[in-house]
Amino acid sequence: xxxxxxxxxxxxxxxxxxxxxxxxxxxxxxxxxxxxxxxxxxxxxxxxxxxxxxxxxxxxxxxxxxxxxxxxxxxxxxxxxxxxxxxxxxxxxxxxxxxxxxxxxxxxxxxxxxxxxxxxxxxxxxxxxxxxxxxxxxxxxxxxxxxxxxxxxxxxxxxxxxxxxxxxxxxxxxxxxxxxxxxxxxxxxxxxxxxxxxxxxxxxxxxxxxxxxxxxxxxxxxxxxxxxxxxxxxxxxxxxxxxxxxxxxxxxxxxxxxxxxxxxxxxxxxxxxxxxxxxxxxxxxxxxxxxxx
Amino acid sequence: xxxxxxxxxxxxxxxxxxxxxxxxxxxxxxxxxxxxxxxxxxxxxxxxxxxxxxxxxxxxxxxxxxxxxxxxxxxxxxxxxxxxxxxxxxxxxxxxxxxxxxxxxxxxxxxxxxxxxxxxxxxxxxxxxxxxxxxxxxxxxxxxxxxxxxxxxxxxxxxxxxxxxxxxxxxxxxxxxxxxxxxxxxxxxxxxxxxxxxxxxxxxxxxxxxxxxxxxxxxxxxxxxxxxxxxxxxxxxxxxxxxxxxxxxxxxxxxxxxxxxxxxxxxxxxxxxxx
Numbered sequence: 251x252x253x254x255x256x257x258x259x260x261x262x263x264x265x266x267x268x269x270x271x272x273x274x275x276x277x278x279x280x281x282x283x284x285x286x287x288x289x290x291x292x293x294x295x296x297x298x299x300x301x302x303x304x305x306x307x308x309x310x311x312x313x314x315x316x317x318x319x320x321x322x323x324x325x326x327x328x329x330x331x332x333x334x335x336x337x338x339x340x341x342x343x344x345x346x347x348x349x350x351x352x353x354x355x356x357x358x359x360x361x362x363x364x365x366x367x368x369x370x371x372x373x374x375x376x377x378x379x380x381x382x383x384x385x386x387x388x389x390x391x392x393x394x395x396x397x398x399x400x401x402x403x404x405x406x407x408x409x410x411x412x413x414x415x416x417x418x419x420x421x422x423x424x425x426x427x428x429x430x431x432x433x434x435x436x437x438x439x440x441x442x443x444x445x446x447x448x449x450x451x452x453x454x455x456x457x458x459x460x461x462x463x464x465x466x467x468x469x470x471x472x473x474x475x476x477x478x479x480x481x482x483x484x485x486x487x488x489x490x491x492x493x494x495x496x497x498x499x500x501x502x503x504x505x506x507x508x509x510x511x512x513x514x515x516x517x518x519x520x521x522x523x524x525x526x527x528x529x530x531x532x533x534x535x536x537x538x539x540x541x542x543x
Numbered sequence: 544x545x546x547x548x549x550x551x552x553x554x555x556x557x558x559x560x561x562x563x564x565x566x567x568x569x570x571x572x573x574x575x576x577x578x579x580x581x582x583x584x585x586x587x588x589x590x591x592x593x594x595x596x597x598x599x600x601x602x603x604x605x606x607x608x609x610x611x612x613x614x615x616x617x618x619x620x621x622x623x624x625x626x627x628x629x630x631x632x633x634x635x636x637x638x639x640x641x642x643x644x645x646x647x648x649x650x651x652x653x654x655x656x657x658x659x660x661x662x663x664x665x666x667x668x669x670x671x672x673x674x675x676x677x678x679x680x681x682x683x684x685x686x687x688x689x690x691x692x693x694x695x696x697x698x699x700x701x702x703x704x705x706x707x708x709x710x711x712x713x714x715x716x717x718x719x720x721x722x723x724x725x726x727x728x729x730x731x732x733x734x735x736x737x738x739x740x741x742x743x744x745x746x747x748x749x750x751x752x753x754x755x756x757x758x759x760x761x762x763x764x765x766x767x768x769x770x771x772x773x774x775x776x777x778x779x780x781x782x783x784x785x786x787x788x789x790x791x792x793x794x795x796x797x798x799x800x801x802x803x804x805x806x807x808x809x810x811x812x813x814x815x816x817x818x
Contacts, residue, residue, distance in 0.1 A: 254715070255642070261721035262643030269634035269653055269691025276687050277656045280664035280671070287666065340561065346554050356804070357562040361569065363796055365750050367768045368789035371775055372568045375575065375782055383571060386587050415568060419811050426812040475660065478752045482772050499662055504757065509666055516662040523660060 288513040298510065305514035315515075317490050318498040321406065325494065326473035328410050333469050334462060337417040341424035342454070355425075362418030370482040373412045374399065384411075399484050402491040409479055409492060420465050427461035428454070459538040467527055474523060495519060572793070576600070576786035583782050596783070600791075603784035609791065611763060612770040619684050619755075619766060620748040626688030627695050627744055632733065634691045635699035636725050640711055650700070657693045669757060683758045684751070688744075695740050701813055702736035703729065739810035742803055749796055767792045 288305055290298035309315045344355050361369075376383050377398040385395030398408040435453050444452065455462075477496045480486050486493035486501075495515070503512035575583060576599055577592040603609075637643075638650040672683040706729070714724045730737075748766075755766045765773065771788055778784055800807060 258641050258721060259643040262637045262641035262646060265633045265637035265641065265721075265725070266646075266649060266691075268630040268689065269696060270649055272630070272687065272690025272692075273649075273653050273656065276668065276690060277659065277664060280667035281659065283667035283670075284663050284665075343554060343558055343561075348551065348554060348558075351558070354558045354562055358565050360797065360800065361565055363746060363800055364569065364793050365768060365796060367750075367752060367771050368572070368793050369568070371771065371785050371789050372572045374775075375786075376568060376571060381584055381586055381588060383567065383588055389587075415565060422808055422811045471660075481752070481756075482775065496662060500753070503666055503669075513663075513666055516660060516665070519660050520658075520663055524658065527658070 284513040284516060287510050288517050290510045292509040292513075293507050294509060295507075301510070305511045306518070309511060309514060309518070314490065314493065314498060318493045318495050321491065321493055322474060322476070322495040324406055325409060325476060326470060328407075329413050329473045330466060330469045332410055332414055333417050333420055334465060336414050337420035337424050337465065338458070338462070340417070341421050341428055342450075344421065344425060345428045355421075358421055359418035361415040366478045367482055369412075369416075370479055373408075374483050377408050377412075399492075400488055402489040405484060405488060405491040409476075409483075412479070413473075420469065423465060424458065424461055427458045431457050456539050459534075460540055463530070463534050463538045467530055470526060470530070471523060474519065569793075572786050572789050575782055576790045578783055580781070580783060599783040600787045603787040606778070606784060607770060607774050607788060608763070609770075609788065612765050612767045613791075615681070615764060616749060616766040616768075619681050620745055622681065622685040623688045623748055624741060624744050626685055626690075627692060627740060628737065630689055630691045631695040631740065632699050632730060632737065633725070634696045635703050636729055638696065639700045639703035640706075640708075640724075640729065641721055650696075653691065653693050654697055657697075665757070672758065678758060679760045679764065680758070681764070684748075684754050695743070698740060698743075698810065698813065699733060699736055702733045706732055735806060735809070738803065739806045739813075742799060742806055743810060745799060746796065749792075 287298060289300060289302055291301050291304075292298040340358055344351055344358070364372075375381070379385060379395065379397030379400060382395075382398070384398070388395040396404040398404050431453065435457075436449055439449050439453060475496055476494045477500065480492040480494050480497050481500075484492045486497055496519075499512050499515045499519070502508045502515065574590070574592050577595045577597065578589070578599075579592075579594070579596050582589050582592060634653075638646060668683070669678075672678055677683050710728055710732070711724055714728055719727075750768065751766070752768045752772075755769045759765055759769060762770075762773070771785075771792060774788060775785055
C-alpha cells in the first residue's frame with residue numbers, strides 16, 4: 251500500500267509540475283518584480299531607481315488618475331447594475347414554457363460572442379450622431395439623440411448601453427439558476443394567492459441570490475478591466491470621458507514609459523478589486539441564501 | 544384561459560421586440576458591408592442594401608492582407624490549444640484524482656491567482672520576453688498556456704470530479720499506472736469537456752486584443768483583431784469595407800457557435816454554477 255502511495259505522489263507531482271512551474275514563472279516571479287518596480291522610477295532606458303511610495307503618492311494627486319478612477323467606477327457600477335437587471339429579466343422571459351423559445355435564447359446569446367473589436371467597429375457607426383441607427387430609433391419616439399461618443403456627457407452611457415448587448419453569458423447562468431428552482435414552490439405560492447411580484451420577491455430573487463452574487467463579482471472584475479472599447483472607439487476621449495483605469499495604465503507603461511507608475515497602478519487595482527470582492531462577500535451574508543430549506 | 548393566452552401573447556411580443564434589438568448590430572454589420580457609400584451616409588438610414596454591392600468584399604480584401612491575418616490568428620489559436628491540451632487536463636487530473644500531500648495547497652494557490660489582475664504581471668512579463676528576444680513573435684501569446692492556465696484547470700477539474708472513483712480503483716487493481724489511467728480512461732471520459740475548453744480557447748484568442756497589441760509590431764504578424772483596428776484608423780469613412788472585414792472576422796465565431804452550441808452552454812453553466 252505504501253508503494254501505491256508513493257506512485258500516486260510521484261505521478262501527482264509530475265502531472266501538476268507544468269502548472270506549478272507556471273505559477274512561479276508567470277505569476278509569482280513577475281508579481282514580485284512588479285511590486286518592486288512600483289516603488290521605483292523606471293523608464294526602461296535607465297535602471298530602476300528606488301523612490302519608496304512616491305509613485306503611489308503622486309498618482310493619488312494626479313488629475314488624470316482621478317478622472318480615470320471616476321470613469322471606471324461610473325462604468326462599473328452602472329454597467330454591473332444594467333447587466334444584472336437585463337440578464338435576470340431576459341432569463342425569466344426565456345424560462346417561460348413557450349414554443350420556439352430556444353430560438354430567442356440563441357438570439358440573445360449571439361451578440362455576446364462577436365469579437366470585441368468587430369463589436370466596437372459596429373457600435374462606432376451605430377452611435378454616430380448623424381447617421382447612426384440609435385439616434386434614428388430614438389427619433390421614432392421624438393427624441394433628438396446626442397452625439398454619443400463625441401459628447402463627453404454621453405460617451406460613458408453609450409459604452410454602458412453597448413454592454414447590455416453582451417449579457418448573453420449572464421443570461422445563460424441565470425437560466426441554469428432558474429431551472430434549479432423547484433416548480434412546486436411556485437405552485438404552492440399560487441395556491442396561497444401570491445401574485446407575480448410576490449412570487450418574484452419571495453421565491454425567485456432569494457433562491458437566485460447565489461447566482462446574482464456570482465455574476466456581481468465576475469461582472470465587477472470584468473468592468474474594471476475595460477480597455478478594448480475605449481482604445482478602439484474613442485482613444486479615451488472626448489475630453490478623457492472614457493479614459494478607463496486600465497487604458498491609463500497601458501498609456502503610462504507603453505506610451506509614456508513610466509513603468510514604475512504603471513506597476514503601482516496595477517497593484518492599486520489589485521487592492522481595489524480584492525477589497526471590493528471582500529466587501530461584496532461581507533454584505534452577501536445579508537442577502538445571499540445558500541440553503542434551500 | 545383568456546388570461547393565459549394574453550400572457551403568452553405578451554411574452555412572445557416582448558421577446559420579439561427585444562430579439563429585434565439584439566440582432567440589430569449584426570444585421571447592421573452585414574447590411575452595411577453590402578451597401579454603396581451613398582446608402583451609408585443618409586438619414587434616415589436604409590434598412591437593407593439596395594443595390595447589393597458584393598464587390599465591397601473583394602475591394603476590402605485587396606486593401607488588407609486578410610488571409611495573412613486570418614492564418615496568424617489561426618496559428619496562435621492552434622498553438623494555444625496544444626498548450627492547454629497538454630498542461631490543463633494533466634493538472635486537473637492530478638488535482639482531482641491522485642492523492643498526494645500538498646495537492647490542495649497547490650490547487651488553491653493556482654486557483655487564487657485568477658484574482659490577480661493580468662496588469663500586475665504584464666510589465667515584468669514584457670521585460671522578460673523583450674530580454675529573450677521574443678517581442679514581435681507569436682511565442683509570448685501562447686507560451687503561458689503550456690504551463691497550466693488556472694481557468695481551464697479549474698473547469699476540467701470540475702469534470703474530473705464527476706467521474707466515479709470506481710473507474711480508477713478497477714484500473715489500479717488491474718495493475719495500471721496513474722499515467723495509463725489518465726491516458727486510457729480519464730481523457731476519453733472528459734472529451735466533451737475538452738471540446739468546451741477548445742471553444743473557449745478559440746473565442747479568447749479570436750477576441751484577444753491587448754496581448755497581440757503589446758507583442759506584435761510587424762504588420763505581417765498582426766492577428767485579425769489588431770489588423771481590424773489598424774484598418775479602422777485608416778479607413779474610418781469607408782464603413783462598407785470595415786463592416787465587410789468585421790463580418791469575415793465574426794463568421795467563424797458564429798459558425799463554431801451554431802455547430803457546437805451544446806458545449807458552449809454547458810461550459811458557461813459549469814464554470815458559473817459550481818464556481
